[in-house]
Amino acid sequence: MAKTTKTVEEMSIWEDAHQMLRKAERDGIETAWDRLEQQTPHCKFGESGVCCRICTMGPCRISKKAPLGVCGADADVIVARNFGRFLAGGAAGHSDHGRDCIEAFHAVAHGKTKDYHIQDSKKMLRIAEELGIATENRELLDVAKDLADKFFDSFGSKHEEVCFINRVPEKQQENWKNLGIMPRGVDREITEMMHRTHMGCDNDASNTMLQAARMCLGDGWAGSMIATEVSDILFGTPSPRKAQVNLGVLKKDQVNILVHGHNPIVSEKILEAVNEQELIDLAKTKGAKGINLAGLCCTGNELMMRQGIPMAGNHLMTELAIITGAVEIIVVDYQCIMPSLVQVGNCYHTKMITTADKAKFTGAEHVKFEMHNGMEQARKVVRMAIERYGMRNQDRVEIPGEPVDIMTGFSNEALLDALGGSLTPLIDAIKAGKIRGVVGIVGCNNPKYKHDYCNVNLTRELIKKDILVIVTGCVTTAAGKAGLLVPESIEQAGPGLREICGSLGIPPVIHMGSCVDNARILQLAALLANEIGVAISDLPLAASSPEWYSEKAATIGTYAVASGIYTHLGHPPNITGSPIVTNLALSGLDDLVGACFGIEPDPFKAAELINERIKAKRKGLGLEE
Template identity: 65%
Template sequence: MAKDKRTIDDLTIWDDAKMMIRKAQKDGVETVWDRLEQQEPHCPFCEKGLTCKKCVMGPCRISSKKPRGVCGADADLTVARNFGRFVAAGAASHSDHGRDLVETLHAIGRGQTSDYEVRDQAKLKRIAQEIGVEAADKSIQELALAVAESMIQDFGFQHNHLGFLSRVPQKRKDLWKKLGITPRGIDRDIVEMMHRTHMGVDSDAVSLCLNSARLCLGDGWGGSMIGTEVSDIIFGTPTPRAGKVNLGVLKTDQINILVHGHSPIVSEMLLSAVNDPEIKKEVQAAGAGGINVAGLCCTGNEVLMRQGIPMAGNHLMTELAIITGAVELILVDYQCIMPSLVQVADCYHTRFVSTSDKARFTGAEHVEFNYTNARSQALKLVRMAIENYGRRNQARVDIPQGSVELMTGFSNEAILGALGGTPGPLIEAIKAGQVRGAVGIVGCNNPKLKHDYVHTTLAEELIKKDILVLVTGCATVAMGKAGLMMPASADKAGQGLKAVCQSLSIPPVLHVGSCVDNSRILHLCSVLANALGVDISDLPVAASAPEWYSEKAAAIGLYAVASGVYTHLGLPPNITGSETVTNLALGGLEELVGACFAVEPDPFKAAQLIDARISVKRKALGLGD
């Protein structure tokens, strides 16, 4: 039976998005929702994880009539293999992001770049101490080199364990050792999963799932955590500041440049170039009122957190931002960049430019960035945008009016700083029931779900229950547009959380960064657990990826669970074809690692599940409901 065609009101909750979808239809531009409709119905074998194409004896589809593939793999093994490779790709993506930052820090330490420097020297020293690097008698440059070289070792297997495992509560480390899932090396465990899932290697579904957890832990406590901390060292640790969000941040009288992707290496240099005195003269000569830089997705989160640069939108807003007709240049690095953006840009005057050799796009312009040429390339890109401003067709420009203010910049240092430098006041608020618990709402958008509906509704329901929300990635834009990231939104919270927020002048939804910065949430959980002398799984905390879509999000979810954090998903991963793997995810992991997944698309029901979990953990700690 054919599904009813969704109306524009069914696609998104936002007026600016609806306006641009209508404009896309008028302009004859295809969007992500159009392509989703073209792809339906989806293959049920693929949705359940029962398709295998890892060798050319197949491809195979596992069913009740054909229960084994050519090699003999059943449903459990096929699903476990597929999921292992799925999260391996996700962990590789975030960890490769971290590698790029380490390479830049290494270049700073070796004196190979003058474009980048260590902005947070105090954090460099703290991180050195945490990962066991001797800082005494070293200059900042020498220390940068030593820290980078130690982190480089984390990607291989020369160390016995990752440097940031020093942060993990001892009870959790003992559990990982018992289960054999202590991460050994970021790249090593990813590569081993690719080996394990080759035909004729690991053929036990539970073994594959446990090793999937190990490689994901290497992402959370390794690659992602390295990416977060080194970004802070090089570009500065975020502090609370004001920002703005939605398509209304684009300017009709200015040169609009969008930065998109995940890495701050390019975007931070672009911001420096925009403020060059010669560039300002060229902007004036072009007849523009200035240069307006706005962010998309996680690159946008990075510059929002550190610089207060406005956010134009999240994943499902990327095409719509170009459809305004007001964007001179969209500058991308890597991850979550839809190839369709090249075609959408071609429908307008927008120039689409890639910057990373590992992320090229057919039909796009490419301007290679590295630590030796970053400043000159950034200036080149800004000049491309200035030159393109004259090609804008003002008759095709339609920018939704108005933007929403938000508060950003809540690094762990900022959060603890607001509490006097220790987690003590937060712990006391949790004990008193003013803050009953905390939930990280993270991640992507999925066009299968109404855009940002689950994000915003879940957050509103949780803060009503005195549950503090930490937000990263594309969920940030949703919370910002919903007005939940300003101190005044404390009025929407329960009385306990409201009082805490008002006393600290903070919102009930705290922006902690991009998707690699979920490692900030892991670290904060470890700080609380260590202060209380308990395991992370004992804390009244949870995580949620309400509208997730990517391999990275699955890896994040699994490292959260393996770290002891109960994790809600709005949609299931492609594992439902295996009863063994599904039962392990939804319950069996609880017995092994003290946490599991829950799948629930309804935000009200999801809030009830999370609230019940927090109540159980509070009672176990003797804190009441």
């Protein structure tokens, strides 16, 4: 087993990570950093996107010596097809998560579950009315049945647009119609992307990329947006609350359960179970002082946003959380769960529990969660964790650091409340240049970067420039650990942002949720554009994913750009082998949809890039830069 040659300080900016990486070394555990070194250097054909495995006349690799595949496809076609399929993976991930949410909602509406309920009926009725469903003098569950059907409709073979398209500013809708990228059914767009990229179909790179934009818009304005809205209806719309982050949230004298993945359907039931007195008493009979639940990645974000449950760590902290030796069980659903967690768990007493048939892991135990048995299964999992507490070797336990306080829970509804019920104070602050722009920093970790270095430094640089930052996904934990998610961090902001956030009592960095909750940022952008009477692409907005790794992150970036939001990425996707696709991403899209991608690995230079964009947009609106 080859270990990385990097020092722990080169691997991560965090002390809790350093401590666990040193423990990994002592305990003989391999981590993602070690495996990255084993995989380096990466295949250049794969990196630039010019390796095609779409048919068995190949695989074909494009080079100067062999510029065409066996079928005659060139680098542009191959890159476009590969990237289209890459984005399809991301769109499918978010959207299938959204479908699972609708299935839960459908089961509630039809009385097929006692375990899930409508928690925010006000929001449900508001959305039903928005989507043209009659609500007056009707039973709540009847409205819910129609709304679930309406949501399901957005997934299939629709001829017309997905259901939330009316949220998009008209100017933008016109633009999408003219370009032929108005998203129809979510599944339809994903299927069409797979079809187009079959051998012998869409052999025009730009045309393939337009379909990519349409498919990603379907994810943003339907798959993800529906996931967010239904989760709010079923589990409550988030409101500001306190929580804590880092590995210090684990407890040496309690049963520790980690929830990891994305969908709140499983984690919300686990939360209910850990609060049941009977199970707490059972834990005490085994010598534990109680049961401690903490989150990882986006499931952690969902629980933190709605319930204030602490967050143990982001993507690159997931192996390190187990290395504390203090985790009895890690319960997962899907997405971003490293298969290595099973092996790391085997080096301690940590068991992985899978819950979804679509995401089983060899070596894990499967406890299938369904709508009718969520609570029963959650109790079963918590009992298993309690039983495993006795297997813990306390001599091998090391929990680093003290947790850091954060403020979370900024749904758009909560943000509007903080603003006194209307967007006017935010728009006035933007016009006056006190808030010069708004940037969503989202996404992942990637061991190719020093863990969270870019996420934290970009956030700091932007707030210094009076730019309000919204975080979601794994950037949340980074910003939280850096002390940026508390109102006191206004001290690190520029004078204008400090004044506005100070008067509202909110941090200059606002946590808006998980990966699918980037749809909240889309909706906020649309609300601002509609209020001012411009397109989203006219606003001083940007997005960034400095340390991204996943297909989903690329899909989010693409729907942001296609929606008119300039998007910075720390590194390019595997497209650099195609001049057409690269030029389209870096500039061509600007002419088509009013936004494009920018690539910059250095967070300080990236802040400048983004700032220049914000200046240009402010100027375009006749505002001071």
